[in-house]
Amino acid sequence: QWMMLDWKPRRPDMLIDPFGIGKIVQDGLVFRQNFSIRSYEIGADRTASIETLMNHLQETALNHVKTAGILGDGFGSTPEMSKRNLIWVVTRMQVLVDRYPTWGDVVQVDTWVSASGKNGMRRDWLIRDGKTGETLTRASSVWVMMNKLTRRLSKIPEEVRGEIEPYFLNYDPVVDDDSRKLPKLDDNTADIVRKGLTPRWSDLDINQHVNNVKYIGWILESAPLPIVESHELSSLTLEYRRECGRDSVLQSLTAVSDASIGNLGNAGHVECQHLLRLENGAEIVRGRTEWRSKHAKNFGIVGHVPAENA
Amino acid sequence: QWMMLDWKPRRPDMLIDPFGIGKIVQDGLVFRQNFSIRSYEIGADRTASIETLMNHLQETALNHVKTAGILGDGFGSTPEMSKRNLIWVVTRMQVLVDRYPTWGDVVQVDTWVSASGKNGMRRDWLIRDGKTGETLTRASSVWVMMNKLTRRLSKIPEEVRGEIEPYFLNYDPVVDDDSRKLPKLDDNTADIVRKGLTPRWSDLDINQHVNNVKYIGWILESAPLPIVESHELSSLTLEYRRECGRDSVLQSLTAVSDASIGNLGNAGHVECQHLLRLENGAEIVRGRTEWRSKHAKNFGIVGHVPAENA
Numbered sequence: 001q002w003m004m005l006d007w008k009p010r011r012p013d014m015l016i017d018p019f020g021i022g023k024i025v026q027d028g029l030v031f032r033q034n035f036s037i038r039s040y041e042i043g044a045d046r047t048a049s050i051e052t053l054m055n056h057l058q059e060t061a062l063n064h065v066k067t068a069g070i071l072g073d074g075f076g077s078t079p080e081m082s083k084r085n086l087i088w089v090v091t092r093m094q095v096l097v098d099r100y101p102t103w104g105d106v107v108q109v110d111t112w113v114s115a116s117g118k119n120g121m122r123r124d125w126l127i128r129d130g131k132t133g134e135t136l137t138r139a140s141s142v143w144v145m146m147n148k149l150t151r152r153l154s155k156i157p158e159e160v161r162g163e164i165e166p167y168f169l170n171y172d173p174v175v176d177d178d179s180r181k182l183p184k185l186d187d188n189t190a191d192i193v194r195k196g197l198t199p200r201w202s203d204l205d206i207n208q209h210v211n212n213v214k215y216i217g218w219i220l221e222s223a224p225l226p227i228v229e230s231h232e233l234s235s236l237t238l239e240y241r242r243e244c245g246r247d248s249v250l251q252s253l254t255a256v257s258d259a260s261i262g263n264l265g266n267a268g269h270v271e272c273q274h275l276l277r278l279e280n281g282a283e284i285v286r287g288r289t290e291w292r293s294k295h296a297k298n299f300g301i302v303g304h305v306p307a308e309n310a
Numbered sequence: 311q312w313m314m315l316d317w318k319p320r321r322p323d324m325l326i327d328p329f330g331i332g333k334i335v336q337d338g339l340v341f342r343q344n345f346s347i348r349s350y351e352i353g354a355d356r357t358a359s360i361e362t363l364m365n366h367l368q369e370t371a372l373n374h375v376k377t378a379g380i381l382g383d384g385f386g387s388t389p390e391m392s393k394r395n396l397i398w399v400v401t402r403m404q405v406l407v408d409r410y411p412t413w414g415d416v417v418q419v420d421t422w423v424s425a426s427g428k429n430g431m432r433r434d435w436l437i438r439d440g441k442t443g444e445t446l447t448r449a450s451s452v453w454v455m456m457n458k459l460t461r462r463l464s465k466i467p468e469e470v471r472g473e474i475e476p477y478f479l480n481y482d483p484v485v486d487d488d489s490r491k492l493p494k495l496d497d498n499t500a501d502i503v504r505k506g507l508t509p510r511w512s513d514l515d516i517n518q519h520v521n522n523v524k525y526i527g528w529i530l531e532s533a534p535l536p537i538v539e540s541h542e543l544s545s546l547t548l549e550y551r552r553e554c555g556r557d558s559v560l561q562s563l564t565a566v567s568d569a570s571i572g573n574l575g576n577a578g579h580v581e582c583q584h585l586l587r588l589e590n591g592a593e594i595v596r597g598r599t600e601w602r603s604k605h606a607k608n609f610g611i612v613g614h615v616p617a618e619n620a
């Protein structure tokens with residue numbers, strides 16, 4: 001159903017958004033923003049990193065709320081939420097990447113929200129190539145409300161429902177819900193365990209908590225290097241279970257499925273299970289990643305060593 | 311002299327750069343690009359982080375070279391440099407921050423290059439508030455050429471000089487050269503030593519080397535927390551001495567001058583000396599930072615606890 005979203009080659013309508021902070025389209029229910037991929041948003045293989053894509057998701061979500069005129073004083077909270085000390089917390093995120101954009105590419109991000117059960121909100125995103133309209137990435141997330149003082153989850157108060165419900169667009173999820181349970185890893189089931197991971201000052205968001213995008217970096221810290229080097233992330237599922245503050249010390253665990261660790265570099269498709277936990281064992285994030293071989297599609301690039309600037 | 315650069319309130323001329331990748335101004339010798347500060351570019355206190363500012367410097371430098379039509383296949387290398395396996399490496403960077411922009415602000419970055427001695431190039435930047443024209447940040451850097459195969463420094467070949475010299479704008483440096491020598495710290499002279507710092511996969515640039523902006527994060531890892539919390543960075547000087555690859559394990563050393571560590575949070579102005587070194591003692595970066603108290607100017611914000619989104 002999400003494919004109904006119209007896509008038009010851009011250029012004339014670009015001028016309607018000269019400051020590049022996005023605009024509402026599609027009868028007021030879809031927010032659209034364009035991003036030019038910058039040199040510092042790409043990784044070792046010149047394509048946008050998964051963190052960059054997730055940053056663009058976060059940015060469009062916040063600008064959607066802001067442009068709709070329902071941004072309170074917080075990071076995405078509405079005025080009625082702010083009054084009640086409620087904040088949004090993400091509980092689940094699924095991202096499917098068909099193709100990563102490269103430096104200089106312009107991508108167009110569409111985002112919209114729907115109801116999710118009785119007390120949740122689903123937010124979906126569709127990232128397309130700004131020139132061709134080709135779908136690059138689809139993402140779907142579930143959010144609930146938390147009282148920032150008690151740190152307990154909250155129902156959606158009627159007054160808040162009144163603010164956000166007019167924006168609900170009841171499309172089917174842009175990503176089919178991957179209902180396979182994420183197993184709980186431990187030292188015995190994990191193939192790789194990285195310990196002693198600590199937030200850097202720059203990982204903290206405005207509430208001095210680790211921003212949800214930063215967890216990806218730690219998860220990838222325990223992904224086997226042969227995979228990270230020869231494969232690209234094609235799918236990411238995260239279940240957020242607990243917050244993490246600036247004094248937390250984390251452990252990152254990864255188990256590799258469907259392949260023997262010794263021959264990972266040559267596998268066409270690899271699936272991994274992940275866990276981020278505190279040193280006392282408390283679970284922060286469970287995750288699953290899927291990887292596809294880079295060489296299968298990018299053989300033209302092999303052997304080309306680009307220069308660096310320091 | 312750099313103040314001669316004209317500044318005009320923007321809006322009409324914005325349309326000339328609809329894709330936001332910048333343009334040449336000032337008789338073809340100054341490159342100008344605007345950035346809207348995004349939610350993921352701000353830190354715990356809602357202002358752009360120093361890394362964000364440095365990323366914008368890098369991005370405008372590269373887009374300057376690209377827009378001038380002299381970008382080879384590398385990260386800022388010209389065609390004649392690429393032919394000779396030459397890359398730019400930064401040896402010195404000085405940044406003065408008068409005010410940090412916040413989420414949603416639009417900043418205008420101007421950059422230009424000049425000769426620096428016989429075999430170097432100086433690149434300067436001026437960051438202004440896009441609405442008021444107020445100077446926010448000035449930065450100056452020195453670059454030399456390195457052969458990417460031998461990793462030795464190189465003179466500027468005549469053919470390369472022919473490519474870049476037409477773009478030299480012989481203004482005075484935008485930052486007065488701080489000629490005070492950066493002392494070499496060691497375990498005895500440092501107040502804080504952080505060990506075991508390792509690059510994350512996402513710290514690597516397209517040549518699998520740590521990007522120069524990432525060093526800032528490690529330097530700040532050993533800055534005393536009372537300073538980082540109550541002060542903001544007002545000045546940064548870095549001397550880059552050696553490259554750092556993905557297997558490097560680093561140590562970050564900081565010495566605090568002009569103040570007793572016990573009472574740092576209350577000092578109006580603090581100066582620190584820094585060193586990043588490998589475990590074998592080899593120096594990667596020497597640095598000096600200066601900090602000014604946040605409370606002195608931002609007392610209105612104290613007590614305001616913003617919400618987060620997970």
